[in-house]
Amino acid sequence: MTNTKQIIINKNFKLPKTILSPMAGITDIVLRSIVRSYSSNTLLTTEMISAEALCNKPDVKISEVTQKDSPIFCQIVGHKVEKMAKAAKILESKCQGIDINMGCPVKKVTSGGDGSALMINTSLAYDIVQAVKESIKLPVSVKFRLGFTKEQENFIEFGKLMEKAGADFITLHGRYRSQMYSGASNWEKIGELVKNVSIPVFANGDILSYEDSQKCLEITNAYGVSIGRGVLYDVSLLSRIENNDKDVMTFQNKINVLKDYINKECDYRGEKVAIKFMRKFYPFFINNLKNASKYRLALMTEETLNGVNKILDDILSHYLLEV
Numbered sequence: 001m002t003n004t005k006q007i008i009i010n011k012n013f014k015l016p017k018t019i020l021s022p023m024a025g026i027t028d029i030v031l032r033s034i035v036r037s038y039s040s041n042t043l044l045t046t047e048m049i050s051a052e053a054l055c056n057k058p059d060v061k062i063s064e065v066t067q068k069d070s071p072i073f074c075q076i077v078g079h080k081v082e083k084m085a086k087a088a089k090i091l092e093s094k095c096q097g098i099d100i101n102m103g104c105p106v107k108k109v110t111s112g113g114d115g116s117a118l119m120i121n122t123s124l125a126y127d128i129v130q131a132v133k134e135s136i137k138l139p140v141s142v143k144f145r146l147g148f149t150k151e152q153e154n155f156i157e158f159g160k161l162m163e164k165a166g167a168d169f170i171t172l173h174g175r176y177r178s179q180m181y182s183g184a185s186n187w188e189k190i191g192e193l194v195k196n197v198s199i200p201v202f203a204n205g206d207i208l209s210y211e212d213s214q215k216c217l218e219i220t221n222a223y224g225v226s227i228g229r230g231v232l233y234d235v236s237l238l239s240r241i242e243n244n245d246k247d248v249m250t251f252q253n254k255i256n257v258l259k260d261y262i263n264k265e266c267d268y269r270g271e272k273v274a275i276k277f278m279r280k281f282y283p284f285f286i287n288n289l290k291n292a293s294k295y296r297l298a299l300m301t302e303e304t305l306n307g308v309n310k311i312l313d314d315i316l317s318h319y320l321l322e323v
């Protein structure tokens, strides 16, 4: 990690250097508890929570947060100023800060004016941040992209505007909305933002290893890193970055973490739902395995916890024979 110390924002919040990026359908209470078990310091984030839904149902399941998550920011998504401010107020007692989603590229979200669509409605984006900041005592952050399209690139003006509106820090994903997840995150551009604002910037996008984090920090000179998918390849990555630990998790360990993860999701969601829910995670956990596609297919079609555990045991015993 960088040599610079953690700073205090919003009077009393010691800002960590690493963030678990918000990921819808992924950074649920279970994954967060696993990431937390490796790092007591990293800043966790919830999945995006619709301000509109929360205002209608203040205890909506997706907003479930526990003491063990702390420090955690709840991420809200929406475009109605009063609803965003009200949602932040509803969440205030559960978390240490509010992150505002201005980066989500998904059509379902942007077509309603939410997520990255706010990058082309900058005065509304400003009003939202200002209103959220005024409604709560907690720190407020904003996560956004380089622009809606390459032609509409505005991340520097946008970052400055977010700072002026009261954001305590910002996270930049170095892609345009139009790229969705294709191409590469442009770390050089993140570095340009760092030079142009006075609040901390977290670099985001394509940081998959400890080495990537160091390279990204070198290029961007960012305050810290926000990591999504990389954490699925190695749930200890954020902790390793904080501790300058280059040793990747062993495959055996990864499988044991996966088993624990599945068990916990079964407790949380019920076996039938959890087994289907977990299917999206297997490619991340068994990516380095020989014959991964054969095992992936078996895991993707298995319907029971017992069956999944048997496949994972089989994977482990074959793997151990090979090393």
Ligand SMILES: Cc1cc2nc3c(=O)[nH]c(=O)nc-3n(C[C@H](O)[C@H](O)[C@H](O)COP(=O)(O)O)c2cc1C
Pocket (backbone or CB within 6 Å): 021, 022, 023, 024, 025, 026, 047, 048, 075, 101, 102, 103, 104, 143, 173, 204, 205, 206, 207, 226, 227, 228, 229, 230
């Ligand atoms: C499945 C998935 C769900 C995501 N959901 C959210 C979200 O709810 N809010 C958000 O701001 N970004 C969301 N993102 C974007 C990530 O936070 C992050 O910006 C992006 O994945 C790039 O970082 P990474 O390369 O470290 O994964 C999501 C990404 C993925 C892959």
